[in-house]
Amino acid sequence: MGGVMTHSIRWKRPRFNALSYLVFALVLVLGLLNPAHAYAELSDKALRNIPSGAPDLDPKTGSLLAPILIPRVPGTPGSAAVQHHFVDFFVRELPGWRVEWHNSTSKTPATGDTDVHFTNLILTRDPLWAQIGDVGRLALVAHYDSLYRPEGFIGATDSAAPCAMLMQVARGVDEALTQKWEAMEASGDAGMGLEEEKGVQIIFLDGEEAWVSWTATDSIYGARALAETWESEVHPPLSTYRTPLDSINLFLLLDLLGTADPHVPSYFSTTHWAYQGIAKIEARMRKLGLLVSNPKNAFLPDSEKTADQFRGAFVQDDHVPFMMRGVDVLHIIPTPFPLVWHTMDDNAEHLDPGTVADWAKIVTAFAAEWLELDEFVSQLNPSTEKQAIRDRTEL
Numbered sequence: 172m173g174g175v176m177t178h179s180i181r182w183k184r185p186r187f188n189a190l191s192y193l194v195f196a197l198v199l200v201l202g203l204l205n206p207a208h209a210y211a212e213l214s215d216k217a218l219r220n221i222p223s224g225a226p227d228l229d230p231k232t233g234s235l236l237a238p239i240l241i242p243r244v245p246g247t248p249g250s251a252a253v254q255h256h257f258v259d260f261f262v263r264e265l266p267g268w269r270v271e272w273h274n275s276t277s278k279t280p281a282t283g284d285t286d287v288h289f290t291n292l293i294l295t296r297d298p299l300w301a302q303i304g305d306v307g308r309l310a311l312v313a314h315y316d317s318l319y320r321p322e323g324f325i326g327a328t329d330s331a332a333p334c335a336m337l338m339q340v341a342r343g344v345d346e347a348l349t350q351k352w353e354a355m356e357a358s359g360d361a362g363m364g365l366e367e368e369k370g371v372q373i374i375f376l377d378g379e380e381a382w383v384s385w386t387a388t389d390s391i392y393g394a395r396a397l398a399e400t401w402e403s404e405v406h407p408p409l410s411t412y413r414t415p416l417d418s419i420n421l422f423l424l425l426d427l428l429g430t431a432d433p434h435v436p437s438y439f440s441t442t443h444w445a446y447q448g449i450a451k452i453e454a455r456m457r458k459l460g461l462l463v464s465n466p467k468n469a470f471l472p473d474s475e476k477t478a479d480q481f482r483g484a485f486v487q488d489d490h491v492p493f494m495m496r497g498v499d500v501l502h503i504i505p506t507p508f509p510l511v512w513h514t515m516d517d518n519a520e521h522l523d524p525g526t527v528a529d530w531a532k533i534v535t536a537f538a539a540e541w542l543e544l545d546e547f548v549s550q551l552n553p554s555t556e557k558q559a560i561r562d563r564t565e566l
């Protein structure tokens with residue numbers, strides 16, 4: 172993570188083709204006729220059914236988080252072990268997610284003439300009937316690499332815990348998503364273009380950290396390469412979205428999360444609507460007694476921020492190459508950074524388990540809301556989930 176800088180950003184307009192205008196007009200008309208088509212908040216019942224995955228996110232014993240708490244410098248065995256941890260999890264527990272690797276190489280100021288290999292891992296779940304260029308996605312993003320120096324650095328908040336949270340988010344929406352899509356297929360709505368096709372993507376990025384000190388070329392190696400690739404891959408003609416980059420409706424980046432009392436501002440006026448959405452979920456979950464942490468202030472306290480209060484200050488991170496290409500970004504990163512930032516103390520001992528579990532719950536609810544899963548999450552039987560967790564622990 173780099174320092175705070177000021178920058179003026181120009182936003183690209185989304186590209187639409189004639190067909191998508193027609194579909195859009197149709198959806199608009201249907202939306203006006205039937206308010207149920209509008210983006211809706213999750214009900215209290217659905218919020219209560221959002222799993223936290225707390226046991227699996229425990230820093231010491233959690234099956235999702237503990238294996239990531241090792242040094243993960245790009246190109247090292249630790250990095251490969253964590254990649255396997257991610258892929259094993261998806262193959263074993265979430266086989267409906269498409270697994271994609273994105274490789275690139277670069278020299279770094281610390282490694283001289285040697286090419287370092289950077290490996291991004293992308294997990295995608297789209298409606299089975301949808302053409303690849305027609306799916307708009309919520310991209311949930313964190314970097315899994317750890318700092319090169321000091322040697323042995325763990326990066327528990329930076330960004331092992333956010334990676335584990337995203338594994339839990341994927342698991343937390345998977346069953347409801349399956350049920351929603353099965354219901355759409357059963358009713359004949361699937362592929363009729365009545366609703367925008369919505370998918371979800373987890374992106375684990377490599378090479379976020381600078382090897383020597385943060386510059387435009389010594390940082391975010393994986394993100395820069397991926398944004399470039401996805402900008403140049405063109406979908407078939409008549410696709411709703413021109414490229415995989417355009418397919419990202421919202422790039423939600425988690426970073427430096429897991430210590431107690433985070434203060435996460437709203438950085439961008441263009442995505443303040445999304446910030447307000449996730450902040451409201453936090454507030455509602457606290458009021459309903461669904462969160463376990465007890466912070467002095469809300470994690471996300473900036474909902475009332477007004478348009479004139481956005482000064483263009485933001486934190487340099489993996490979103491930059493995407494944002495520069497017009498992608499909408501919601502950056503969930505605390506300012507100030509955790510006190511342990513880039514020190515040997517950024518380890519399991521300094522994570523707050525309640526805060527980690529609560530973030531997973533809040534982001535899962537946000538994803539469920541974005542994917543319009545309300546009635547399907549409401550119908551989930553949480554005792555099934557608890558039983559499933561028990562079964563897994565017994566293995």
Ligand SMILES: [Zn+2]
Binds near residue numbers: 318329
């Ligand atoms: Zn860092």
